[in-house]
Amino acid sequence: MIKVSPSVLSADFARLGEELTNIKNAGADMVHLDVMDGIFVPNISFGIPVIKSIRKSSDMIFDVHLMIDRPERYIEKFADAGADIITIHYEACSDVGAVLRDIRSLGCKSSVSVKPGTPVSSIYPHLRLCDMVLVMTVEPGFGGQSLIPYTLSKVRELRHETDRLGLTCEIEVDGGINGKTARAAIDAGADILVAGSSVFGSDDYAEAIRALRG
Ligand code: DX5
Numbered sequence: 071m072i073k074v075s076p077s078v079l080s081a082d083f084a085r086l087g088e089e090l091t092n093i094k095n096a097g098a099d100m101v102h103l104d105v106m107d108g109i110f111v112p113n114i115s116f117g118i119p120v121i122k123s124i125r126k127s128s129d130m131i132f133d134v135h136l137m138i139d140r141p142e143r144y145i146e147k148f149a150d151a152g153a154d155i156i157t158i159h160y161e162a163c164s165d166v167g168a169v170l171r172d173i174r175s176l177g178c179k180s181s182v183s184v185k186p187g188t189p190v191s192s193i194y195p196h197l198r199l200c201d202m203v204l205v206m207t208v209e210p211g212f213g214g215q216s217l218i219p220y221t222l223s224k225v226r227e228l229r230h231e232t233d234r235l236g237l238t239c240e241i242e243v244d245g246g247i248n249g250k251t252a253r254a255a256i257d258a259g260a261d262i263l264v265a266g267s268s269v270f271g272s273d274d275y276a277e278a279i280r281a282l283r284g
């Protein structure tokens with residue numbers, strides 16, 4: 071079953087707690103939390119205090135996507151704040167393997183992401199340390215962009231490699247996923263679909279999530 075992880079980047083931040091309840095009731099499997107530092111990406115979103123605060127009122131799986139430089143500095147704080155899955159960026163740290171190990175040792179699921187221009191083979195040496203891999207299907211930084219078609223060939227390549235190695239690590243796609251593009255992402259091998267604007271921009275979250283699963 072394909073999982074859906076709505077990104078709150080497109081939610082109404084003044085009603086964040088309520089929005090989490092709404093997507094949960096609409097059938098979301100987890101919630102995607104985009105943390106941006108204004109350095110790794112040209113945008114700033116929210117961070118540790120916000121995650122800690124929503125953790126108090128939500129039992130959803132927190133899928134935390136760290137678009138921050140040198141994430142190793144903050145892994146423990148995000149784990150303490152209530153993250154369940156922590157994704158770091160391959161491009162943002164020098165010792166990816168060490169950070170992935172750190173994430174697991176704190177009891178969280180480990181994940182690494184690659185930007186559209188980074189070959190997915192860059193992370194192959196670390197695949198056994200990953201519970202999930204996030205393939206960016208847009209340039210990270212902003213919601214509401216269109217999926218870059220060639221990124222799906224990276225998903226296909228990665229799926230082939232995880233199958234070849236017999237790994238259970240899940241593949242997540244993020245950016246420009248909507249009722250029209252979801253099928254191609256699933257066909258390429260994605261297990262988890264992140265969707266911001268196509269869910270939160272819809273009048274009917276349940277219908278939007280259903281449309282993604284196809
Ligand atoms: C972009 C973020 C995404 C974003 C997706 O840097 O990582 O999670 O919120 O938004 P949509 O689904 O609108 O492309």
Ligand code: ZN
Pocket residue numbers: 077102103104135244264
């Ligand atoms: Zn994201």
